[in-house]
Amino acid sequence: MSHSVNIEEKSSVVIKGLTKRFQSEVVLDNVDITISKNEIHGIIGRNGAGKTTFIECITGFLPFDSGEVKLLNLEGPQNQKQIMQHIGIQPQVGNLLPRQTVYETIQLFTSFYKESIPVEKLMDLLALNQLETKKIKDLSVGQKQRLLVGLALIGNPSLIILDEPTTGIDPQIRQLIWEVLKEVRDLGSTILLTTHYMEEAHKLCDRISILHNNRFLVTGTPEEIINAHKKHLSDSLEDVFLNLTGTDLRKEID
């Protein structure tokens, strides 16, 4: 068996040469990335770097110009239906029905999958029990975020894809979501997420990739990235991120 086949079998996500343009703007330029099974992989990058575009391309929500996408050893987008049964994608809140209750929403998402985790178990996991009769439109930001993460987990997926799962929430809920994601990873799932929080990237993610100038600039464990790119002994991940992706926004806009 060749080495490259071995590597791919151990991987949940294999992307080769992915290119995506919006009219004349190249957002992703020949992007490669491999994400191993059972890791929490964080994508960090500045606003507008292309994180959401990357996620939407690999999950089949956006067409791309060229490249190969393989999720769980299934080539996309031609195996989209099969892929969707095995991956959990955090929905956008705008895609939920505002007048539905939390319980009804969870039940609806359960019906999309052949197998799903019991509604009560999901409620417990994300502390949603008190909210089951609340309507989506009445939920606070943190409550919505807990629900959105829960909806991504409902089909007991092998691969979970989350776009900024902890944006705008308090430290308690962030800790809860981190615990849940680590638990799910320890039970065998792979998690791909985007984040703007360097603490989250450092403490939660097994490996990180920095998306910059239309490509993944570096990939590695947080420590590997810090050690390889620090300028001073005490540099944090945020220092390294700023060094690698630029600090002077005003100068760049001019």
Ligand SMILES: Nc1ncnc2c1ncn2[C@@H]1O[C@H](COP(=O)(O)OP(=O)(O)OP(=O)(O)O)[C@@H](O)[C@H]1O
């Ligand atoms: N539908 C679209 N049509 C045209 N341009 C788009 C479209 N969607 C995204 N873009 C552009 O693609 C680039 C990448 O956007 P994207 O939302 O993927 O970045 P991001 O890294 O997720 O940013 P943020 O951190 O701000 O969420 C931006 O320049 C954006 O304006």
